[in-house]
Amino acid sequence: MNRGLKGLEERVLSQGLCTACGACLSLCPYLRSWQGRVVKLHDCGLEEGRCFVYCPRTEVDLDGICQKEFGQKYEKVEMGPVKNILMARARDPIWRKKAQSGGVVSALIDFALRKKALDAAILTPREADFLPEGRIVRDREDILTCAGSSYVSGPTLEALHKGPWQGEEKIGVVGLPCQAQALTRMRASSLERKTPVDRVGLVIGLFCTWALEYEQFHAFLNKRLGQSHMIKLEITPPPERLLKIHTNGSLHMIPIDEIRPFIRKGCQVCPDMTAELSDISAGTVEGIEGWNTMIIRSDRGEMLFKKAEAEGIVESKPMPEDHLGHLGEASLLKKRKAIEAIQKRGELLQK
Numbered sequence: 134m135n136r137g138l139k140g141l142e143e144r145v146l147s148q149g150l151c152t153a154c155g156a157c158l159s160l161c162p163y164l165r166s167w168q169g170r171v172v173k174l175h176d177c178g179l180e181e182g183r184c185f186v187y188c189p190r191t192e193v194d195l196d197g198i199c200q201k202e203f204g205q206k207y208e209k210v211e212m213g214p215v216k217n218i219l220m221a222r223a224r225d226p227i228w229r230k231k232a233q234s235g236g237v238v239s240a241l242i243d244f245a246l247r248k249k250a251l252d253a254a255i256l257t258p259r260e261a262d263f264l265p266e267g268r269i270v271r272d273r274e275d276i277l278t279c280a281g282s283s284y285v286s287g288p289t290l291e292a293l294h295k296g297p298w299q300g301e302e303k304i305g306v307v308g309l310p311c312q313a314q315a316l317t318r319m320r321a322s323s324l325e326r327k328t329p330v331d332r333v334g335l336v337i338g339l340f341c342t343w344a345l346e347y348e349q350f351h352a353f354l355n356k357r358l359g360q361s362h363m364i365k366l367e368i369t370p371p372p373e374r375l376l377k378i379h380t381n382g383s384l385h386m387i388p389i390d391e392i393r394p395f396i397r398k399g400c401q402v403c404p405d406m407t408a409e410l411s412d413i414s415a416g417t418v419e420g421i422e423g424w425n426t427m428i429i430r431s432d433r434g435e436m437l438f439k440k441a442e443a444e445g446i447v448e449s450k451p452m453p454e455d456h457l458g459h460l461g462e463a464s465l466l467k468k469r470k471a472i473e474a475i476q477k478r479g480e481l482l483q484k
């Protein structure tokens with residue numbers, strides 16, 4: 134089997150399984166990002182290439198990766214390696230005002246940069262047209278331009294390969310579960326490193342049930358909202374199940390079923406709702422506005438969170454039992470659905 138661009142094209146790109154995470158971009162001249170898609174410009178003769186090996190939609194030895202990253206096999210099937218699960222929010226209103234949920238993701242990145250635990254971080258700005266791509270941030274002003282969620286997936290990880298980097302910087306990354314998976318593959322790969330994969334010192338993963346495909350979703354929004362300037366998008370849980378779009382002066386509510394056709398096919402085979410291969414994962418808390426669900430997974434994630442809490446950057450409290458139960462169920466449901474989708478496709482893409 135070809136484990137280069139040919140294999141990537143056959144098994145991922147032509148199957149519609151790409152999530153446009155950006156892991157394969159800016160590594161060679163043959164792949165480009167265009168309108169939220171990865172497109173091949175030319176054939177490549179390599180038998181093995183980083184584009185295939187880094188892709189989160191190709192086979193992976195999950196036990197091997199977890200052993201390397203977390204010192205244990207992939208045993209906690211419900212939602213991956215977990216040290217602690219709690220509710221948290223940023224204390225400084227500057228974050229909560231602009232953020233999607235409790236602002237903990239932005240506040241932790243800001244804290245890590247100020248404490249020099251990181252020198253730079255790769256975030257995803259929420260541009261007016263909602264086409265996400267990676268941005269290298271180094272200060273609070275930059276972080277604020279990225280706060281909030283774009284429910285479209287885009288090539289955030291391209292920024293890691295592309296830079297520009299200023300020397301031996303320690304890098305943090307905030308990304309979706311597919312992007313956290315790609316980062317662990319990069320670290321586990323024995324292929325030559327030409328980009329600063331080994332300098333990624335923190336990964337904050339975002340919960341994700343699915344992400345939308347840019348082109349179709351953008352066309353839909355243009356038709357529904359015209360040129361209105363979108364300020365924030367929110368997805369509300371059942372029974373409401375709405376996409377709420379805050380624009381200048383108005384609130385538009387669209388039933389989720391209307392946007393389901395724009396969910397990426399590549400998300401349907403993804404078994405990971407809680408970004409299991411991150412140092413820290415963050416999501417919303419259903420029914421409790423202004424707070425994050427936080428899953429602390431690794432030693433370095435735990436150390437950062439504890440320091441941030443001790444210095445009054447974030448506050449936390451225990452997660453109510455019913456929310457914990459629901460989180461586990463939702464995570465398992467995504468796995469069940471992914472396995473069904475994979476079986477339906479007749480090929481097992483991930484172990």
Ligand SMILES: Cc1cc2nc3c(=O)[nH]c(=O)nc-3n(C[C@H](O)[C@H](O)[C@H](O)COP(=O)(O)OP(=O)(O)OC[C@H]3O[C@@H](n4cnc5c(N)ncnc54)[C@H](O)[C@@H]3O)c2cc1C
Nearest residue numbers: 232233234235236237238239256257281283341342416417
């Ligand atoms: C596509 C998508 C689907 C999601 N689905 C769920 C879900 O099903 N359940 C749930 O509980 N939470 C989900 N979330 C996570 C949730 O929306 C918040 O990101 C999370 O609660 C963190 O909130 P915060 O206030 O701490 O983040 P903030 O402080 O606002 O920071 C958000 C960070 O997210 C990054 N970001 C925004 N959009 C993207 C993107 N498209 N790709 C990569 N990075 C991005 C930004 O760089 C920013 O650093 C989803 C997020 C996205 C982007």
